[in-house]
Amino acid sequence: MGVYNVHERLLAAKESEVGALLDTLSSSGDALWPGREWSPMEFDRPLAAGAVGGHGPVRYTVAAHVPSTWVRFTFSGPRGFHGFHEYAVLPVDEEHTLLRHTLAMNARGAARFTWPLLWRPLHDACLEDSLDHAELACTGTVARPARWSLYVRLLRGLVS
Template sequence: MGVYNVHERVLPVPGVEVGGLLDGLAGDDDLLWPRRDWPPMLLDGPLASGATGGHGPVRYTVAAYVPGRWVRFTFSGPRGFDGFHEYTVHPLGPDRTLLRHTLAMRARGPARLTWPLAFRHFHDAVLEDSLDRAERVCTGTVARPARWNRYVRLLRRLSR
C-alpha cells in the first residue's frame, strides 16, 4: 500500500526564521515538535545525517540534513514502514515561508493495517500540532488551531 501524506503551513516570516525551527528539532530547545502532548522526538546525538532515534514507536535515521532547509528521516520501525518523512522550508518571498512535512512510504505486512487504523490518525494530529507550534512561535498566535477528532482522542485513551 502506497502512502503519500503532506501537511503544510504558510508562515508570515522569513525563511531563516522557519529554518531555525527546523534546526532545533530533537534538541533541548525544540520549538517545532509538540512534545507536551506527544512522545518527544529524540535522537542519539545532534540533528545530523546518521543520527538515529524516533518518537514513540516510530524509529528512524536522519538520512539527509541541510541546515535551515531540509531534514529527511528514513524509517526503521515500526515493522512494515518502508520510506521516509521530512520537513522542508520553502521561502515564498522576503516575509512568507511554506513549512511542509511529507511522509512517503510503502506500508507492508502489519503496517497495511496499523497505518490506516491508528498511525495515520496519530500522524495527522501530531503534524497539525507541530505546524500550530511553528505558527505560534513565529506569530504569537494560531489563526485556526488544530483539534483532535473523536477517533484520535479514543486512540490516545486506548494507547495509555
C-alpha cells in the same frame, strides 16, 4: 500499499526564522516538534545525518539534513514502514515561508492495516500540532488551532 501524506502551513515569517525552528528539532529548545502533547523526538546525538532515534514507537534515522532548509528521516519502525518523512522550509517571498512535512512510504504486512486505522490519524494530529507550534513560534498566535477528533482522543487513550 503506497502512502503519500503531506501537511503544510504558510507562515508569515522569513525563511531564516522558519529554518531556525527546523534546526531545534530534538534539542532541549525544540520549538517545532509538539513533544509536550506527543512523545518527544529524540536522537542519540544532535540533529545530523546518521543520528538514530524517533518518537514513541516510531523509529528512524536522519538520512540527510541541510541546516535551516530540510531534514529527511528514514523509517526503521514500526515493522512494515518502508520509506521516509521530512520537513522542508520553502520560501514564498521575503515575508512568507511554507513549512511542509511529507511522509512517503510503502506499508507492508500488518502496516497495510495499522497505517489507516491507527498510525495515520495519530500522525495527522501530531503533524498539525507541530505546524501549530511553528505558527505560534513565528507569529505569536495560531489562527486556526488544530483540534483532535474524537477518534484521535480515543486512540491516544488506548496507546498511552
